[in-house]
Amino acid sequence: MTLKEVAEILDAEVLTGHEKLEEIEVERVAAADMMSDVLAFSQPRILLITGLNTPQVPRTVSIVDGVGAVIVRKHMVPQTTIDLAKALGIPLLHSKFSMFEACGRLYIRGLKPVESLS
């Protein structure tokens, strides 16, 4: 599924990376609030779903070679986070769904968890 479809399923606002949404394919998703967990268990090309909204979100996605991040549960995303995502070329989506609902909606549409944990 493309990131554009992810954005539609999650009714998400696209904060950065509009131009790439249709090209980027998503297959696997990791959901976590602890960035160390993401560093420990993620694999390349994952989409991150997180309740954090700090600049550490785009930075972590960039470090683990992820394809993008969906910020859930938060009312707003600080400009510093958006600016950094832009600078690092990381697509950033903002969904009003809870983490549980966001994960559930993507799961039933066929997205998979990180390989080693499946």
Next chain:
Amino acid sequence: MAEDFITGLKQIIEHLKVEDIMSQDPQTLTPEKTLWHAKEIMRLRKISGVPIVDEGGKLIGIVSIEDIIIALEGGYIRDPIKEHMTRNVVYLQPHDNVETAMEYFERYGFGRFPVLDREKKLVGVVTKEDILRGILKWFSTVYTHDERRNNVLESDYYYRSLITGEPLDKKGADFAFEIDYTDVNLAGVGAAKLKSFLTEKGLPSDTVRRISIATYEAETNVVIHSGSCGVIYCFLSDSSVKVRVEDYGKGIEDVELAMQEGYSTAPDHVRELGFGAGMGLANMKRFSDKMMIVSEVGKGVIVEMLFYFERSGDSGNPKGNQNP
């Protein structure tokens, strides 16, 4: 000692810029307001002057306590500011030296100077108190870090590789980055830079990923736990990459305990940022091929990690067990 202090002070004054010490977001007024408004602001904020700006934030004048006293005597305190403000304002620029600022205070005898950028927009205000505070802050930082650095320097660890025991030439490092511990949001900047550096060098992407993740954790530890600055060094060879992260901070009391997954001493505000899960050292170990850590309480931490790679066919995942 006194001479050291004066030499130190002189160096600081030479390097310190107005932008480092100025108060930002000063209270301003527009020229349509009355002198009475200016007086009230000075009284409530206990300040001796109010910069007057236009709608675009450009400085067009200043009202000082002296202007207010004269207005009270002359009975026109309810007049609009624009009719009585001082229009020829002496100002400083962000890149001026503090030395220049001190000369200005002496020469003009004003209590404060507005700081304007190139477009004449007001970006701050400098008082004598700002200068004193700036110098003290700078001096205390430099002094503590010199002390701590000396403590670390005394040890043999500082000069040798922890893993191989070889002497280290840090000045000859292929990559070096100074960690800024004062802003938690900057944690990871060094790891990101190292990542682009290694990618440019043509290392396999999976190796780059392992190194970036482990360095990110090490860097975050310095920012969260050390309370001190630190440095990331990276040394490249044909088949391996060595990353060494040093700080001069608090140190680790029990390294073995700290290595355990899930053990953390991080405060809540750090957890809110997504760190402090007690995975840091464990992750460094997981993603590196060899790792050594040396620490003493009050003397800082040195972490050294070695990553082997082949030019093709790197697995990229933590070696061995993928699902701990």
